[in-house]
Amino acid sequence: MAPRIGVFICRCGINIAAYVDVPKVVEYAKTLPGVAYAEENMYTCSSDGLNKIKEAIKKHNLDRVVVASCTPRTHEPLFQATCEEAGVNKYLFEMANIRDQCSWVHMREPEKATKKAKDLIRMAVAKAALLEPDDEPEIDVIPSTLVIGGGVSGMRAALSVADQGFDVTIVEKEPALGGKLRGFDSLFPHKQKASEVLEPLIEKVTTHPRIRVLTESRLKSVYGFIGNFDIGVETGKGVETLKVGTIIVAVGAEVLKPRGLYLYGEDPRVVTQSELEQLLHTGSVNAEKIVMIQCSGSRSAERPYCSRICCNEAVKNALNVTEKGKEVYILYRDLQTYGIHYSRLEQEAKRKGIRFLKYQADKPPTITAEPNGLKVSVYSPTVNETVEVTANMLVLSTPLVPVSDAKELSQMLKVPLDSNGFFMEAHVKLRPIDFATDGIFVCGTAHSPKDIGESVAQALGVASRASIPMAKKRVRTAAIMSQVDQTRCSGCGTCIDVCPYNALRKNEKGLAETIAAVCKGCGVCGATCPEKAITMHHFTDEQIQAQGLAALEED
Amino acid sequence: MSTFEPNIVGFLCNWCSYAGADLAGVSRIQYPTNMRVIKVMCSGRVEPGMVLELLEAGADGVMVTGCHIGDCHYISGNLHTKRKFALLQRLLAKTGLEPQRIRLEWNSAAEGQRFANLVKEFTEQVRAVGPTPLKAPTPDAAKLLNTRAALAAADGFRLRALVGKEEKLVTEGNVYGDKVAQDEFTEAMDEAVETEFQVHRIHIMLQERPRSVKDMAKQLGLQPKAVLGYVVALRQRGWVDVKEAVEGTPLYAAQ
Numbered sequence: 001m002a003p004r005i006g007v008f009i010c011r012c013g014i015n016i017a018a019y020v021d022v023p024k025v026v027e028y029a030k031t032l033p034g035v036a037y038a039e040e041n042m043y044t045c046s047s048d049g050l051n052k053i054k055e056a057i058k059k060h061n062l063d064r065v066v067v068a069s070c071t072p073r074t075h076e077p078l079f080q081a082t083c084e085e086a087g088v089n090k091y092l093f094e095m096a097n098i099r100d101q102c103s104w105v106h107m108r109e110p111e112k113a114t115k116k117a118k119d120l121i122r123m124a125v126a127k128a129a130l131l132e133p134d135d136e137p138e139i140d141v142i143p144s145t146l147v148i149g150g151g152v153s154g155m156r157a158a159l160s161v162a163d164q165g166f167d168v169t170i171v172e173k174e175p176a177l178g179g180k181l182r183g184f185d186s187l188f189p190h191k192q193k194a195s196e197v198l199e200p201l202i203e204k205v206t207t208h209p210r211i212r213v214l215t216e217s218r219l220k221s222v223y224g225f226i227g228n229f230d231i232g233v234e235t236g237k238g239v240e241t242l243k244v245g246t247i248i249v250a251v252g253a254e255v256l257k258p259r260g261l262y263l264y265g266e267d268p269r270v271v272t273q274s275e276l277e278q279l280l281h282t283g284s285v286n287a288e289k290i291v292m293i294q295c296s297g298s299r300s301a302e303r304p305y306c307s308r309i310c311c312n313e314a315v316k317n318a319l320n321v322t323e324k325g326k327e328v329y330i331l332y333r334d335l336q337t338y339g340i341h342y343s344r345l346e347q348e349a350k351r352k353g354i355r356f357l358k359y360q361a362d363k364p365p366t367i368t369a370e371p372n373g374l375k376v377s378v379y380s381p382t383v384n385e386t387v388e389v390t391a392n393m394l395v396l397s398t399p400l401v402p403v404s405d406a407k408e409l410s411q412m413l414k415v416p417l418d419s420n421g422f423f424m425e426a427h428v429k430l431r432p433i434d435f436a437t438d439g440i441f442v443c444g445t446a447h448s449p450k451d452i453g454e455s456v457a458q459a460l461g462v463a464s465r466a467s468i469p470m471a472k473k474r475v476r477t478a479a480i481m482s483q484v485d486q487t488r489c490s491g492c493g494t495c496i497d498v499c500p501y502n503a504l505r506k507n508e509k510g511l512a513e514t515i516a517a518v519c520k521g522c523g524v525c526g527a528t529c530p531e532k533a534i535t536m537h538h539f540t541d542e543q544i545q546a547q548g549l550a551a552l553e554e555d
Numbered sequence: 556m557s558t559f560e561p562n563i564v565g566f567l568c569n570w571c572s573y574a575g576a577d578l579a580g581v582s583r584i585q586y587p588t589n590m591r592v593i594k595v596m597c598s599g600r601v602e603p604g605m606v607l608e609l610l611e612a613g614a615d616g617v618m619v620t621g622c623h624i625g626d627c628h629y630i631s632g633n634l635h636t637k638r639k640f641a642l643l644q645r646l647l648a649k650t651g652l653e654p655q656r657i658r659l660e661w662n663s664a665a666e667g668q669r670f671a672n673l674v675k676e677f678t679e680q681v682r683a684v685g686p687t688p689l690k691a692p693t694p695d696a697a698k699l700l701n702t703r704a705a706l707a708a709a710d711g712f713r714l715r716a717l718v719g720k721e722e723k724l725v726t727e728g729n730v731y732g733d734k735v736a737q738d739e740f741t742e743a744m745d746e747a748v749e750t751e752f753q754v755h756r757i758h759i760m761l762q763e764r765p766r767s768v769k770d771m772a773k774q775l776g777l778q779p780k781a782v783l784g785y786v787v788a789l790r791q792r793g794w795v796d797v798k799e800a801v802e803g804t805p806l807y808a809a810q
């Protein structure tokens with residue numbers, strides 16, 4: 001049966017209509033093969049516009065819909081839902097982006113923009129004619145969560161999930177819970193003792209009836225997908241298998257120990273900020289004059305990022321030691337004591353006589369070990385001369401760096417790391433604690449350096465994100481996925497090698513098959529299969545070809 | 556005289572480059588209107604054959620864009636794009652079409668300006684090499700044959716199998732744990748590309764009408780011995796056979 005395509009062309013107020021001749025494009029759309037109906041709308045995404053789509057589907061008996069408007073990245077779900085309401089499967093919908101990728105970028109060339117809009121619609125119509133309805137697989141969700149990492153983020157997330165009535169297993173590689181916080185003395189900005197925060201939390205976690213803690217344990221393997229993950233954990237007693245519905249990554253970060261930098265590792269009087277914390281904790285800071293160097297190993301070519309917490313940590317520790325009557329210099333590049341609390345701490349530090357000295361990245365301080373102290377010389381751009389201070393202790397504010405097994409974990413979980421090696425969210429603004437892989441979430445310093453308050457906020461966020469599919473009990477996954485034609489597959493296994501998600505396996509006949517709920521629909525397997533045995537739903541060879549050839553036609 | 560306006564098709568991955576193109580729009584960064592976009596989920600979906608098909612159909616240029624290496628939404632999809640694009644470049648070199656007609660670039664969701672620059676640069680690059688010689692109704696017959704042969708080679712089992720196994724062979728090794736050095740692999744690939752290209756050229760010629768080895772050697776500018784070798788390979792695949800013998804010279808035809 002010939003397709004009956006409806007084309008809805010949006011004026012987007014003046015956003016499109018001021019640069020693209022919309023009425024002309026509508027007339028053109030009506031001439032395209034397969035198009036049964038075309039109209040323009042002031043705002044297709046308004047409730048009025050959406051109703052018009054539904055009415056036209058009924059009135060003109062449309063079986064496919066093309067909307068030419070803004071970007072599918074924001075509006076496709078809305079239009080798809082409208083189609084479904086009118087009885088047209090959501091996979092029979094296609095968009096042409098004539099705003100973000102046409103009218104807005106060709107504002108000075110209305111004629112060419114109009115031509116391009118026609119071309120883009122012709123391409124969308126060509127693809128729409130070949131679209132096929134698809135059902136989204138629906139699967140059960142195991143009501144249990146795995147939390148990787150038993151630091152403050154992991155524990156807070158675990159408690160919140162468990163309080164919602166779901167089982168939680170925490171896997172911690174160290175012998176005890178607590179993470180980095182165990183090494184801290186006091187916490188900024190309110191100088192509360194770290195143990196006062198940590199101990200009650202550990203107590204709650206270990207006594208919660210729904211939480212299991214596996215210490216000295218490591219993740220060995222991860223298979224499966226949202227709702228049904230199979231986890232292998234190596235504990236002291238061997239490998240234990242877990243079945244969970246969702247996963248929270250809360251592995252934290254490590255503190256850089258910059259061997260060789262500013263005599264660190266060569267002179268015992270040079271320590272990191274976190275080692276100073278430990279000395280403060282045990283009450284054994286034996287130095288009268290202390291120099292701190294900010295950005296030690298960060299904001300450099302190797303580690304271009306700001307570690308976010310070190311300026312605040314330095315100011316806090318400086319205040320602590322000043323209270324004990326010591327003299328402190330902080331050498332900084334840019335002091336990043338952001339926000340309400342930390343800027344107050346900075347003012348307090350200045351009031352209490354802590355000396356702040358700016359240095360330049362291209363002229364870092366030089367350190368000479370002398371019997372009576374460490375001579376620190378630094379060029380100060382503010383006074384335009386080299387300042388010398390002889391200190392008894394040098395404290396390096398080093399950045400948080402990704403945990404050493406981050407890469408291994410990311411490969412096991414099939415989630416990405418950013419260019420610095422931290423775990424990377426699906427979208428900075430729209431999905432800041434989700435991974436692109438459904439059912440896996442990230443919180444705390446595993447994601448990027450951040451303080452405890454920020455980590456806990458994220459931990460509570462992921463706990464709620466991870467609980468949603470478990471509370472719903474069932475989830476749907478997108479139908480954009482691969483399908484192996486068993487009559488063409490030779491069983492060569494190439495697709496299995498290239499799939500980044502282990503979403504293909506061999507069946508009992510030795511032929512490949514897709515695990516629907518795991519496949520993310522990237523299409524790499526389809527593009528690779530030597531036998532061309534794989535069809536990519538919603539992005540078939542034929543659909544892509546039709547779109548491409550339509551692009552080259554003349555209107 | 557009006558300037559030549561190239562017809563360009565761009566494959567954009569959904570997560571990075573398409574988002575970068577949207578950002579260029581939101582930021583109202585102006586760029587030339589020549590490129591028509593096909594959205595794919597991952598640049599790794601783009602097959603060399605898809606690009607060659609568009610060139611054959613008269614595209615003046617084709618650009619493929621994906622997420623930066625290491626930032627792929629699908630973890631490693633763009634590594635496959637890179638390898639597939641390298642194969643595409645090799646095949647394109649055989650056709651006689653200018654290498655400037657294709658381009659692979661990485662563009663993140665945050666790089667709106669960069670996206671606009673890329674379209675501008677690529678449009679200029681294609682404008683500089685001029686209209687495609689393959690445009691109907693008067694395509695350059697030799698280059699058209701070459702492009703069709705390259706397309707058939709790209710879609711054929713051997714090259715697809717090789718490029719599909721490349722990542723694994725050079726990083727992990729085969730089932731026996733033997734790792735292949737990248738340059739060894741490249742050499743094997745060069746050989747395979749040449750063979751497949753020639754085999755498909757001959758196959759396409761024989762689909763048109765029966766010919767003798769000598770006749771084909773002359774037209775293709777190859778040694779008769781080499782052509783005979785390819786014909787033997789084609790016979791083994793069951794794609795061609797002897798049709799008749801004219802004055803003792805066998806004429807071959809496609810099956």
Ligand code: SF4
Binds near residue numbers: 489490491492495511
């Ligand atoms: S790559 Fe193709 S032929 Fe090989 S196992 Fe996968 S589906 Fe089958």
Ligand code: SF4
Binds near residue numbers: 481500504518519522
């Ligand atoms: S489409 Fe991508 S995720 Fe799905 S099976 Fe193929 S390679 Fe794996």
